[in-house]
Amino acid sequence: MSNPPANAARRRAVRGPAGFVLPALALLLVVLVWPLMQLLYRSVMTPTFSFEKYQGLLTDGVSVTILTRTIVMSLIVTVVTLLLAYPYAYAMTKVKPRTRAVLMALVLLPFWTSLMARTFAWLVLLQDTGVVNALLSAVGVGPLSLIRNSTGVTIGMTQVLLPFMVLPLYSTMSKIDLRLMTAAVSLGATARVAFRRIYLPLSMPGVVAGTTLVFIMSLGFYVTPQILGSPQQAMISQLIATKIDRLLDFGSAGALSAVLIVITLVLLALMSRVVKPSEALGTTGAEE
Amino acid sequence: MLPKKLGVVAVGAALALGLSACGGGSTPESKPASETKSMTFVSFGGAYQDAQKKAMTDPYAAANKITMNQDGPTDYAKIKAMVESGNVLWDVVDADPFFAIGNCDKYAEKLDFSVIDTSKMPKDFVSDCAVPSMTYSYVLMYNKEKYPTPPQNWRDFFDTAKFPGKRALQNAAQGGGYEAALLADGVSKDKLYPIDYGRAEKKLDSVKKDLVFWDSGAQSQQMMEKGEVDMLLAWTGRGYNAVKNGAPFAPQWNENMAVYDVFMIPKGSKNKAAAMKFIAYATGAEAQAKLTETIPYSPINSDAKPTVDALIQSFLSTQPGVQEKGIVQDQAWWAKNQDEATQKWTAWAAG
Numbered sequence: 231m232s233n234p235p236a237n238a239a240r241r242r243a244v245r246g247p248a249g250f251v252l253p254a255l256a257l258l259l260v261v262l263v264w265p266l267m268q269l270l271y272r273s274v275m276t277p278t279f280s281f282e283k284y285q286g287l288l289t290d291g292v293s294v295t296i297l298t299r300t301i302v303m304s305l306i307v308t309v310v311t312l313l314l315a316y317p318y319a320y321a322m323t324k325v326k327p328r329t330r331a332v333l334m335a336l337v338l339l340p341f342w343t344s345l346m347a348r349t350f351a352w353l354v355l356l357q358d359t360g361v362v363n364a365l366l367s368a369v370g371v372g373p374l375s376l377i378r379n380s381t382g383v384t385i386g387m388t389q390v391l392l393p394f395m396v397l398p399l400y401s402t403m404s405k406i407d408l409r410l411m412t413a414a415v416s417l418g419a420t421a422r423v424a425f426r427r428i429y430l431p432l433s434m435p436g437v438v439a440g441t442t443l444v445f446i447m448s449l450g451f452y453v454t455p456q457i458l459g460s461p462q463q464a465m466i467s468q469l470i471a472t473k474i475d476r477l478l479d480f481g482s483a484g485a486l487s488a489v490l491i492v493i494t495l496v497l498l499a500l501m502s503r504v505v506k507p508s509e510a511l512g513t514t515g516a517e518e
Numbered sequence: 519m520l521p522k523k524l525g526v527v528a529v530g531a532a533l534a535l536g537l538s539a540c541g542g543g544s545t546p547e548s549k550p551a552s553e554t555k556s557m558t559f560v561s562f563g564g565a566y567q568d569a570q571k572k573a574m575t576d577p578y579a580a581a582n583k584i585t586m587n588q589d590g591p592t593d594y595a596k597i598k599a600m601v602e603s604g605n606v607l608w609d610v611v612d613a614d615p616f617f618a619i620g621n622c623d624k625y626a627e628k629l630d631f632s633v634i635d636t637s638k639m640p641k642d643f644v645s646d647c648a649v650p651s652m653t654y655s656y657v658l659m660y661n662k663e664k665y666p667t668p669p670q671n672w673r674d675f676f677d678t679a680k681f682p683g684k685r686a687l688q689n690a691a692q693g694g695g696y697e698a699a700l701l702a703d704g705v706s707k708d709k710l711y712p713i714d715y716g717r718a719e720k721k722l723d724s725v726k727k728d729l730v731f732w733d734s735g736a737q738s739q740q741m742m743e744k745g746e747v748d749m750l751l752a753w754t755g756r757g758y759n760a761v762k763n764g765a766p767f768a769p770q771w772n773e774n775m776a777v778y779d780v781f782m783i784p785k786g787s788k789n790k791a792a793a794m795k796f797i798a799y800a801t802g803a804e805a806q807a808k809l810t811e812t813i814p815y816s817p818i819n820s821d822a823k824p825t826v827d828a829l830i831q832s833f834l835s836t837q838p839g840v841q842e843k844g845i846v847q848d849q850a851w852w853a854k855n856q857d858e859a860t861q862k863w864t865a866w867a868a869g
Contacts, residue, residue: 290861290865291861291865292861292864292865292868292869295865295868295869296868299868357744357746358744358745358746359744359745359746378730378731456733460689460730460731461689461731461864461867461868462867462868462869464864464867464868469864469868472860472864474595475593475594475595476594476690476856476860477856477857477860477861478594478595478598479857480595480598
């Protein structure tokens with residue numbers, strides 16, 4: 231039976247949000263999209279149309295190295311984050327709501343302080359004479375070099391990015407019907423087989439969403455490798471910054487940014503074939 | 519002083535200022551100094567800009583009934599975007615010499631030396647678009663406890679057998695690393711330029727596994743205070759801060775490299791005439807002495823006689839006997855070769 235008032239309300243609900251996002255979209259257009267277009271424009275107008283700046287990236291002896299390193303570093307961080315987040319998110323689905331709230335708060339902690347403050351905190355903790363090395367020395371390991379190398383950068387980035395892995399994983403896992411596992415075991419599967427054949431495949435949308443998000447965000451990191459790494463860990467954002475503020479070479483910076491944007495868009499397109507973007511962000515996650 | 523790299527570079531903001539980039543070129547007429555009621559002073563922020571405010575902009579504002587706005591940090595990409603868009607919001611900028619010299623009449627105004635008196639400044643430090651704002655040195659700082667026999671020069675800095683331990687350089691082409699490596703490799707002081715990149719990088723490679731890098735002055739200070747390195751190339755001002763805070767470090771003045779900041783006026787400043795007057799004041803004996811009394815950078819005006827304590831005095835690059843031991847970094851060469859050198863250094867350091 232049709233219900234006219236409800237339909238009208240639904241129509242309003244559809245039109246309403248569109249209006250609500252307009253200010254945000256307008257802001258993005260002015261402060262993000264427009265400058266970005268300028269940067270891309272400068273990368274091909276040098277001053278006449280050419281791909282000179284892009285060719286320059288191949289021959290400048292550093293862009294390719296740093297781009298490759300950025301991708302490798304992002305992969306490492308993504309894998310480490312996934313290994314930490316998967317059991318964590320699983321545990322979140324198994325505990326009582328109050329414990330879950332605590333676990334959720336812990337994972338969201340990074341959002342409560344500025345990235346700079348947190349990164350400097352890591353610097354203090356991890357330096358040669360820091361707390362971590364004092365503890366390691368006390369048990370006979372170390373002191374180890376934990377900063378100004380990949381270890382420091384991985385630790386710093388992993389902590390910042392953990393929420394972006396945990397949230398989509400939890401969102402997916404909380405919707406998995408655990409009775410399926412019980413059923414599998416009752417049909418003779420071992421716990422390991424049941425996990426591999428049932429749980430893992432069902433949790434894959436979360437894994438894909440989480441890894442893609444974390445990987446893409448890793449690509450753009452600036453502060454963490456700058457503070458916890460050395461020039462040998464320099465990532466692409468640092469190179470873009472050097473090109474802008476030391477070399478005033480907006481064209482090459484634009485070309486590098488374009489490369490980064492293309493990588494990101496390709497990854498997002500691939501992800502969207504596996505999992506809906508809304509699921510990736512956990513917006514349809516079942517909250518009790 | 520090199521731009522602070524920590525903190526996200528506001529690329530978007532810089533470019534947003536350049537939105538009407540295509541229309542740049544037509545410079546609005548600058549008004550006479552007497553008509554300027556307010557102008558904007560830009561520097562590198564932190565304790566340095568605070569000291570400049572106290573020694574230079576506040577007294578000048580009070581004496582001339584003018585508002586001196588503070589902005590910063592100095593950002594060359596922003597200056598470029600402002601000049602290209604014809605919307606120059608900065609009037610006097612404390613900058614690295616390479617930028618002002620290398621972009622003279624492009625991004626920097628020619629200075630009026632009938633207003634600015636350069637007779638008391640070191641001659642090497644003066645050029646058409648830039649006058650020095652203070653001077654300091656890149657100096658070898660070493661841990662006194664670790665090395666009872668101090669390293670004598672950059673040759674010792676690169677000698678990991680005689681002086682084992684971690685050392686640090688600034689991660690910037692112009693941060694003194696190239697010059698230090700060449701001096702260590704036996705190049706004489708007057709043959710440093712043009713920089714022989716290959717030779718310098720070979721020398722740098724020889725200590726790479728014992729080498730860490732700092733990006734900001736604060737980082738270098740922390741390395742001394744936390745004992746993270748045993749010797750390093752540091753700015754004298756940061757060396758002073760670390761020692762004052764208890765770091766067991768001392769400067770080795772042999773082969774120190776004298777460097778300086780400059781005052782420049784972005785091309786197209788609407789308050790050009792007033793900016794010249796301010797620079798004349800800020801480079802005067804009184805303002806220069808007061809600056810050194812507030813922060814341990816040395817005055818560039820030979821008439822300036824700051825009253826400072828013994829520790830500060832021991833870190834001033836203008837103290838007797840220090841200049842003869844060192845070199846002056848060749849800013850004219852650096853202005854011409856900044857881009858190539860930066861590309862070489864970035865590739866070397868990242869590799």
